[in-house]
Amino acid sequence: xxxxxxxxxxxxxxxxxxxxxxxxxxxxxxxxxxxxxxxxxxxxxxxxxxxxxxxxxxxxxxxxxxxxxxxxxxxxxxxxxxxxxxxxxxxxxxxxxxxxxxxxxxxxxxxxxxxxxxxxxxxxxxxxxxxxxxxxxxxxxxxxxxxxxxxxxxxxxxxxxxxxxxxxxxxxxxxxxxxxxxxxxxxxxxxxxxxxxxxxxxxxxxxxxxxxxxxxxxxxxxxxxxxxxxxxxxxxxxx
Amino acid sequence: xxxxxxxxxxxxxxxxxxxxxxxxxxxxxxxxxxxxxxxxxxxxxxxxxxxxxxxxxxxxxxxxxxxxxxxxxxxxxxxxxxxxxxxxxxxxxxxxxxxxxxxxxxxxxxxxxxxxxxxxxxxxxxxxxxxxxx
Numbered sequence: 360x361x362x363x364x365x366x367x368x369x370x371x372x373x374x375x376x377x378x379x380x381x382x383x384x385x386x387x388x389x390x391x392x393x394x395x396x397x398x399x400x401x402x403x404x405x406x407x408x409x410x411x412x413x414x415x416x417x418x419x420x421x422x423x424x425x426x427x428x429x430x431x432x433x434x435x436x437x438x439x440x441x442x443x444x445x446x447x448x449x450x451x452x453x454x455x456x457x458x459x460x461x462x463x464x465x466x467x468x469x470x471x472x473x474x475x476x477x478x479x480x481x482x483x484x485x486x487x488x489x490x491x492x493x494x495x496x497x498x499x500x501x502x503x504x505x506x507x508x509x510x511x512x513x514x515x516x517x518x519x520x521x522x523x524x525x526x527x528x529x530x531x532x533x534x535x536x537x538x539x540x541x542x543x544x545x546x547x548x549x550x551x552x553x554x555x556x557x558x559x560x561x562x563x564x565x566x567x568x569x570x571x572x573x574x575x576x577x578x579x580x581x582x583x584x585x586x587x588x589x590x591x592x593x594x595x596x597x598x
Numbered sequence: 599x600x601x602x603x604x605x606x607x608x609x610x611x612x613x614x615x616x617x618x619x620x621x622x623x624x625x626x627x628x629x630x631x632x633x634x635x636x637x638x639x640x641x642x643x644x645x646x647x648x649x650x651x652x653x654x655x656x657x658x659x660x661x662x663x664x665x666x667x668x669x670x671x672x673x674x675x676x677x678x679x680x681x682x683x684x685x686x687x688x689x690x691x692x693x694x695x696x697x698x699x700x701x702x703x704x705x706x707x708x709x710x711x712x713x714x715x716x717x718x719x720x721x722x723x724x725x726x727x728x729x730x731x732x
Contacts, residue, residue, distance in 0.1 A: 385674045403673045408680035415684070422685050429678035436675045438606040438668065440627035441613070444634035445665035449655045451639065460719035468712030476704035483696035493700050497708055500679060501625035519686040520701060522679050528705050535706065541713045543720070550713035554705050561672035571669065577712070579628050586623040 371420065377428025384410040397565050399533045404558055405526050436557070440499070443560070443575035450572040457545055457573075464546075465577070468553045469584040472497040473592060488512055494592075495585050496520040497528075499556040502582040506589050521556065528555025529562035544570040552577030602664035609634040 370376045388406035395401035415425055426433070447454065454461070476493045485493070491512030495503035500521050507517035532551040541547060544567045551559035552574030560578050564571035613630030616622070622629065642656035683690075690697065 381677055382674070385671075385677055389671075389673070404676045404680050407674070407677045408683070411677065411681045412684055415681070422682060425681060426678060429681065432675055433678040435668070437610045437627040437630075438603065439672055439675055440625075441606045441609045441630040441634050442665035442668045444609075444631045444638060445657060445662060446669065447631075448635050448638040448642070448657060449662075457716075457720065459723050460716045463719045464712045464716035467715040468708050471711040472704055472708035475707045476700045479703045480696050480700040483699055485693055485696040485700070489693055489697065493697065493704075496701060497705070499625070499628070502623075502628075505623075505625070513689075516686055516689055518679065519683050519690070520697065522676065522683065524701055524705050525676065526680070527701065528709060531706065532709060535709060536713060539710060539713060541717055543717060546713050546716040546720070549716055550709045553712045554709040557672065558676055561676070564669055564672060579631055582624055582628055 371418075371424065374428035374431070377420070377425045378431055379428075380411060380414055381407070381429050381432055384408075384414070399530045399562070402526055402529055402562075404522075404529075404561070436500075440557075443579070446568065446572035447576055450569060453545060453569065454573070454576060460546075461549065461576070461580070464549055465553065465580050465584055466588075468550065468577075469497075469581050469588055470592075472554060472581075473585060473588055477592075489516070491593075492516045493520060494589055496524045497554050497556060498582050498585045499578055502586060506586060510589060510593055522558070525555045525558025528559045532559065532562060533566070545573045548573035549577040553581045556581070599660060599664055602658075602660040605661060606630075606634070606664070606668075609637070 384407040385403065387410065388403040391406055392398075392401045392403045411425070414420075415422070473494050476496055477490050480490050480493050488511055491510045492507050492514075494510070494512070495506040495517060498506070498521070500518055503517050503521045504514040506512075508514045528551055532547065532555070536542075536547045536550070541550075548560075548563040548567070548570030551563050551570075555562075556578045560571060560574035563574035609630040610627050611630075612633055613628070614626030616633075617624060617626050617629050638657055638661070641658070
C-alpha cells in the first residue's frame, strides 16, 4: 500500500501526469465527437474539460498543480494562432473577393457582440465591473483579458466568459446558420470566428477548410475591432 | 517539421517584440500571424519560383503540413483554459443568470448579424460564393 502512495506522491509532483491526462481526455473526447458524426453538441473541448475536472475532483488536485502539466498544451495556442496565416494565405483570392462583405460584417458583428452583451447584463442588474468583463467575451482570450483590465472589468472572469462563449458558439453555429438559410461556408466561418473566436474557428475547421480560413480571419479582425470599439463605447455609454 | 515549428515560433517572437515596441493593442501571436501571412505572400510572389518542395498554392510543403497538423487539433489547446472554469465557480453562482443570459443572447445576435451582413453585402457587390457547400 505504501508503495502505491509513494508512486502517487512522485507522479503528482511532476508535469507528466496531468499532461498525459489532458491529452488522453482529448483523444477520448475527439473519438466521441467523431463517433457522434461531429454533432455540434458533442464539443470536444467541453467533453475533455469535463473529464479532466472529474479527474481533478476525484484525486483532490488543485488547478495550479494541474496547470503545471497542462501549460505545455496551453503554450501551443501562440504558435497555433500564428499558423492560422497558412489557410488565410491559401484562401487569399477568396478573401480579396470578399473584402467589402468582410469589413461590413466585421463592424456590424463586433458592435452587436459588445452592445448586446452589455445591454442584457445591465437589464438584469449586473454591476459595472461584470459588464466590463462581459463586453469583450467574443474575442480571443489574451485580447479580451487585456481589454477587461483596462476598462475596469475582472480579467479572470473574462477568461471564463470567453471560453464559455466559444463553446456555446461552436455548439449553435450549425443549427443557427441552417435556420438563417446561410449556406456560404465563407459567411458561416466568418460569423463563428467573429462571435466565438478560436473555439468557433476549431469547429469551422472540423466542417470545412474554407470556413476555417474565414473563421481564423474573423477571429483576428474582431480582436482588433473590439479593441477599437470598446473604449469608444465606454466614452459614450450611460452605465 | 522542426524548421516549420521554428518559423512559427520565430513569427510569434517577432510579433511579441513588435507589439511591445509599437505599443499595439493586439496580442503578440496575432501580430505573428500577420507577419507570417506577409512572409508567405512575399515568398509566393518572389521572382524566381522553384517548383520543388511546394504545395500547389505556393506555400512551402513543410509549413503547409505543420500548420494544418496543428490546426486539425486546435480544440485540444483550449482544454487547459476550459478546465480553469473550476476557479471561478463563486462568481458564476452569484451572477449566473445575468452572465449566462447576456452571453447566450449576445453570441446568437453577433453570429446572426455577422452572417446576414456578410451574405447581404456579397449579394449587393455581386461577388458570388465559390466554395463547396458545408
